[in-house]
Amino acid sequence: MFDLTSLGNSVIEGDDEQVRVLTNQAISANIEPLVIINEGLIGGMNVVGQRFKVNDMFVPEVLMSARAMNAGIELVKPLLAGGEMTNKGTVVIGTVKGDLHDIGKSLVGMMLECSGYKVIDLGVDISPEEFIAAIKENDGKILALSALLTTTMLAMKSTIDECLEQGIRDKVKVVIGGAPISQEFSDQIGADGYAGDAAAAVELVAKLLLDATMVAR
Structure with a gap:
């Protein structure tokens, strides 16, 4: 055997x-x-x-x-037969506008894929409009935003504001991460959660989707 x-x-x-x-x-x-x-x-x-x-x-x-x-x-x-691999939900992930760092973001994406999520990795320097388009196109349940530069942190808020403007904020959970990011900043800009590393990000996504399922029931 x-x-x-x-x-x-x-x-x-x-x-x-x-x-x-x-x-x-x-x-x-x-x-x-x-x-x-x-x-x-x-x-x-x-x-x-x-x-x-x-x-x-x-x-x-x-x-x-x-x-x-x-x-x-x-x-x-x-x-595998079509769709046989588990898809626990679709996560759209990317580094925000003006920021070109991708190691942390790529690591989170890989860990999420390993945990059974479908990951749409948009790459780096992604505008709020591009994030929203990908969420709509792929029926994303989670939007994961990364920033490594303090100068690009506010692009996370712009993306959340765009979700509100497009009327999809109640349909998607927004998680943020990156070296300068904190729980306090997450609370300030109205994100649904902050993760300090890739393992924490996987746990946070699982919790948010579980919570959303419970509310839907």
Whole structure:
């Protein structure tokens, strides 16, 4: 019987070549595609998330693990029936207008994808109008805004104001993050939450969507 632990360990080590080899072996052993993804690939990434949270792993290592995991998922995807992978909700993410930093934002996007969310990553230097268009086009439930420069922080408020103006503020939860951002700033501009790191962002998104579901009931 193929042992999925070794696949998870290769994800933790960020060894994408080994992940491809072991994923192909798991496929050859007729293991269910979703089991390979959930127990092997995402199982490994969950460990990475926990280690990152307690500063036992750092951003470059997490990015390597996420890339390794994605290498395995790409091999398994063709074997899945349409829409079989869980989509817990769509998150539109990007770095705000005037800011070109993307490592933190990319890391949050990867961690969310690993946790079963559909992520629309718009990239950097994104205007409020572009964020709103993507939310409408993709039926986004969460809007995740990143800023690393203090000079671009107010672009987050502009984006929230645009949500209000377009009449979609009650349909989307806005989360913000980045080095200069704080809970206090989040409260000031009317965001739904602030996350200090990628692991906290995943927890915040899960909580906000759960809360929204409870309210809808």
